[in-house]
Structure formats: structure tokens, C-alpha cells
Amino acid sequence: MGTSNSTNNGRVRIVTDSACDLPIGLCEELGISVVPLTIRFGEQEYVDRVELTNDQFWTKVRTASALPETAAPSVGAFEETFRALADDGAAGVVCVNLSSKMSATMQSAQVAAKALDGICPIEVVDSKNATMGIGHLAAHAARLALEGADVATIVASTEERRERSHLLGIVDTLDFLRRGGRIGGAQAFLGSVLSIKPIIEVRDGSVEAAGKVRTRSKALRFAVDKLKEVDVESLAVMHAQADDVEEFLDMLDPIVPRAEILVGEIGPVVGVHVGPGTIGTVWTVRA
Numbered sequence: 265m266g267t268s269n270s271t272n273n274g275r276v277r278i279v280t281d282s283a284c285d286l287p288i289g290l291c292e293e294l295g296i297s298v299v300p301l302t303i304r305f306g307e308q309e310y311v312d313r314v315e316l317t318n319d320q321f322w323t324k325v326r327t328a329s330a331l332p333e334t335a336a337p338s339v340g341a342f343e344e345t346f347r348a349l350a351d352d353g354a355a356g357v358v359c360v361n362l363s364s365k366m367s368a369t370m371q372s373a374q375v376a377a378k379a380l381d382g383i384c385p386i387e388v389v390d391s392k393n394a395t396m397g398i399g400h401l402a403a404h405a406a407r408l409a410l411e412g413a414d415v416a417t418i419v420a421s422t423e424e425r426r427e428r429s430h431l432l433g434i435v436d437t438l439d440f441l442r443r444g445g446r447i448g449g450a451q452a453f454l455g456s457v458l459s460i461k462p463i464i465e466v467r468d469g470s471v472e473a474a475g476k477v478r479t480r481s482k483a484l485r486f487a488v489d490k491l492k493e494v495d496v497e498s499l500a501v502m503h504a505q506a507d508d509v510e511e512f513l514d515m516l517d518p519i520v521p522r523a524e525i526l527v528g529e530i531g532p533v534v535g536v537h538v539g540p541g542t543i544g545t546v547w548t549v550r551a
Contacts, residue, residue: 276415277354278406279345281337281369282312283362283533284399285502290526294406297349299341301369303532305332312532321532322505322540331443334533336368342376350384356415357386360402360422362533363469364390387419389426392469395534396500396546397431400526428497428549431466432474432490434483436506436541438462463487464538471537480508487545488515496520497550504530506543516545 280286282300291298300312303321305328310316312334316324325332342359349357359377361370370390377386389405391398405422413421435441441462461483465474477483491499499520503509513522530542 274353274355275412276356276358276409276418277349277352278402278409278418279342279349279357279359279373280398280402281361281373281533282531283367283369283394284360284402285395285528285531285534286399286403287528288313290403294403294410296402296406297345299337299345299373301337301367301533302335303332303536304335306330309335310532316532318505318529318531318535321535325536325540331440332532332536334367334536336372339372339375339379342373343379346376346380346384346386350380354384357384358405358409358415358418358422359386359388360391360398360405361388362394362398363392363466365392365469366394366471385415387415389419389422390469392426393429393431393466393546394471395431395433395530395544396502396526396528397429397466399502399528400498400500400546400548401426401429403526424551425548428551429546430549431544431546432487433464433538433542433544434480434487435462435464435538436480436543437539440537440539484508484512484515484543487512488519491516491519491545491547494547495550497548498526499524499548500526500528500546501544502528502530502546503543504535504538505540507541509543512543512545 279297303310359373361373364370373388391401401422405418408418460476463475464471
């Protein structure tokens with residue numbers, strides 16, 4: 265999934281996993297290698313982003329009798345990516361992954377990194393987040409790498425930025441949270457009436473309840489008001505086929521100009537737990 269050409273030699277390379285929900289074009293532009301998770305519908309298994317597009321995934325979800333399952337990448341998948349980058353002359357690798365509290369993905373990356381001890385310096389960073397919460401950290405790391413930063417500098421800066429990052433998600437239906445399982449403190453919603461719009465956040469790597477409102481428009485307003493309370497350095501928006509994403513971006517425009525907001529689509533890995541129509545935002549508070 266990553267890019268490889270001679271101009272990449274001699275610098276640190278960035279790896280992430282497909283839960284990052286970064287646009288593929290941006291990954292190519294920044295030279296980010298993406299190791300995919302797999303999605304299983306019954307007996308049928310698909311490699312995320314490779315054998316299954318977001319549109320195909322949502323089409324399948326709407327007709328499937330049971331929710332699909334996701335599986336972390338194998339150690340081998342990470343090792344293959346790391347070796348290819350080392351062979352390409354990488355000065356080191358920084359791998360930014362899905363929260364270790366949500367998936368075994370980071371564990372696979374750590375085992376793979378050990379296998380390359382003495383061959384190439386590799387550091388694995390727990391994003392303590394999901395979707396664009398991972399993506400915006402990986403993009404930050406990649407920009408530092410392009411500027412020539414070393415592994416230690418990139419890791420320190422990415423971890424510092426992680427502590428200033430926040431994710432808020434508005435879930436359109438409780439159904440996926442109810443069926444999907446891995447929802448941590450968002451269990452609090454499950455006794456609720458179905459007419460609410462749950463607002464979730466990621467706190468220290470786990471999904472927690474952040475609020476509940478009656479209508480979608482109030483939920484969007486809740487997110488915007490939250491952002492007005494802080495000094496926002498950077499902002500990303502992610503959504504799962506939400507038809508009001510343009511409206512949400514317009515609401516955010518006075519806080520961060522639309523042209524500066526990174527927009528990503530929620531893919532299968534996170535989508536299976538939150539469902540279609542989910543919309544969210546990740547922001548970094550200015551240091």
C-alpha cells in the first residue's frame with residue numbers, strides 16, 4: 265500500500281494500519297505505508313482497502329444477516345512492510361497504530377518490529393485512538409519524516425501531540441454499538457431509549473460516553489460548541505456515508521477554515537462498530 269521510490273531513501277518512513285481512515289491519496293503524497301486489517305463476512309474474508317472499498321463494505325453491511333468481524337493484521341504483514349522499507353534504505357520506521365485497548369493490531373506491529381532488531385530502528389506508537397485519531401497522528405509523523413526528522417524526534421512529537429488530541433463521534437443509531445461489543449464506557453447508552461443520538465469520545469484509548477441528545481442537529485451543535493471552548497490547532501472530520509457532512513463542515517468553518525479541515529471516510533474497521541451515518545471530529549488543542 266505504501267509508496268516506494270529512490271527519493272524515499274535515507275529518511276524515516278511512517279507506517280500505520282487501515283483503521284486510520286486517511287484518504288489513500290494523502291497516504292501516497294506523504295509516503296505513508298498502510299498495513300490492512302481484514303474484514304470477515306461469514307466465511308468470506310476481505311483485505312481492507314485492497315479487496316473491499318468503503319462503498320462495497322456499506323453495501324454488504326446493509327444486506328448481511330450478521331455483522332462482519334474484523335481481524336488485526338498478522339505479524340507477518342507488518343514484518344513484510346518493515347522489511348521492504350528497510351531494504352529501500354529507510355533510516356528507520358515509526359509505526360502509528362490503532363489503540364491497543366481496541367485491537368491486537370499494535371501487538372502484531374511490536375512483535376514484527378522485534379524481528380528486525382539490528383536491521384532497522386523501528387518504534388511503534390500507540391495512538392490511543394481510532395479512525396482519524398490515528399490518521400492525523402500518522403500524517404503529523406509523516407510530515408516530520410519528510411522534513412528529515414529522526415526516529416526519536418518523530419516519536420516524541422507524535423506522543424506529545426497525542427496527549428493534546430481529542431475525538432468526538434456522533435452515532436446515528438445505537439444498533440451497531442449494541443451488536444458490535446467493543447464499546448467500553450459507551451455501555452452506558454445501551455439501556456437508553458432508541459430515539460437518542462449517542463455522542464462518544466475516545467478517552468485514554470477506550471470508547472466512552474460523552475453525551476446524548478435527542479436530535480441529530482443538536483448532536484452536531486454539541487460538537488461545534490465543544491470546539492468553540494478550546495484553541496484548535498488542527499481539525500479533521502470523518503464520516504460513514506453521512507449525508508450532512510457538508511453541513512457539519514460549514515458549521516465548523518468559523519473555527520477552522522474548511523480548506524484546512526482534513527476529511528476522511530470511516531472504513532470497515534471502525535464502521536462495523538459505529539454504523540453508517542456516523543460523523544465525528546478529531547482536533548488538536550494548541551500547546
